[in-house]
Structures are given as structure tokens and as C-alpha cells.
Amino acid sequence: MSDSARREIRDSKVLAAMSHPLRRRLLDVLRLDGPSTVSALSARTGQAVGSISHHLKVLAAGELIEEVPELARDRRERWWRTTSGRVDWSPADFPDDPVAEAAESLVLERQAALARQWFAERDSYPEPWRRAAFSSDHWAWLSVAELAELEEKILALLTELAAREIPDDGEERRSVFLTVRAVPARP
Numbered sequence: 001m002s003d004s005a006r007r008e009i010r011d012s013k014v015l016a017a018m019s020h021p022l023r024r025r026l027l028d029v030l031r032l033d034g035p036s037t038v039s040a041l042s043a044r045t046g047q048a049v050g051s052i053s054h055h056l057k058v059l060a061a062g063e064l065i066e067e068v069p070e071l072a073r074d075r076r077e078r079w080w081r082t083t084s085g086r087v088d089w090s091p092a093d094f095p096d097d098p099v100a101e102a103a104e105s106l107v108l109e110r111q112a113a114l115a116r117q118w119f120a121e122r123d124s125y126p127e128p129w130r131r132a133a134f135s136s137d138h139w140a141w142l143s144v145a146e147l148a149e150l151e152e153k154i155l156a157l158l159t160e161l162a163a164r165e166i167p168d169d170g171e172e173r174r175s176v177f178l179t180v181r182a183v184p185a186r187p
Helices: 014-021 022-031 038-045 049-061 097-125 127-132 142-161
Strands: 007-008 066-067 079-082 086-087
Touching: 014 022, 014 049, 014 097, 022 038, 022 049, 022 066, 022 079, 038 049, 038 079, 049 066, 086 142
Parallel strands: 007 086
Antiparallel strands: 066 079
């Protein structure tokens, strides 16, 4: 699997599978930390092993994750990894589908929850990290083509950062949640 591999979701069942809050968190953990076992994912998320196992089976049925048998030390141990580095979907591909509406709402809530978590915990971070974190918003007049070009440029940069090898240069690195949203709106 290539970390930069891209998968476009067109199946409502797969969209529903990946939109569940715990399954989305499991996908994020596997993308960020790499392959893992059910027990390790249980410890990382604070969820019961049985629950994690169930949700991994749902993700595997949607081909969002796959088993990695070569990492197992015995027949009982099962390792899992994501099948693609980037998963894309568009509500436009799911017209009048309540699953897509719910998925979009859940994505927005997840993004807001991670930002709220940062606000609640930022005082526990060293000063350089508090200064480095940022948010920004802008208004611009764009055509559909310009908005698509902006998306392409931003996603290329984010994909490059997410897929790169972590440099061994002595700099402290932490996981950083990166999100972008560009929607037609009025102030």
C-alpha cells in the first residue's frame, strides 16, 4: 500500500462504515501510527476489545483496512492496516442519500471536536507548540474552476506532508490535525 494512494468512495455502505465516529478514529490511528493489533487499538482508544474487533470487521468489509498476516507472531495475533492513504468522497456523488448527509455532518462535528480539544488542552503544551498552532479564514471570489484548482493545490500539500518519511533530524514532532474547508457562503 502506498501512503499517498487515493481511494474515491462511491458506495453508500462504505461511506456509512467509515463515517461511524469510532471507525473513523480507528482509521485515523492506523494512518497515523501504522499497522496495529486489536489489543493495541483497544488500549489506544479506551474501547473494549470486542467492540474494536467488530468495527475492524466492518472496515475490512468495506476494504478500508486489510489484515497484515506477515506481522503476526502466531496464528492468533491479527494485525491491521489501512488500504489507502487518502479517502475522498463528495456529497454530490450521493444525491438525496441520508447516509451522505449524516456523514458530512459527522465529519464537521469531528473537525470541530478536535479543535475544541486543542482549545481545552493547549495550556498543557510547551510555548513553541502553542505559538505554532494556527487557524485562519479568508474570503475570496472564485469560479468553480478556481475552487477546484485551490482544492488540488491544498490537497497535494497535505498529502505530501502526511505521506513523507519523518526526518531523523532531532526536531520534536507531534501529530497535527490538518483540516481545510472551502464552501460557498455569505458573511
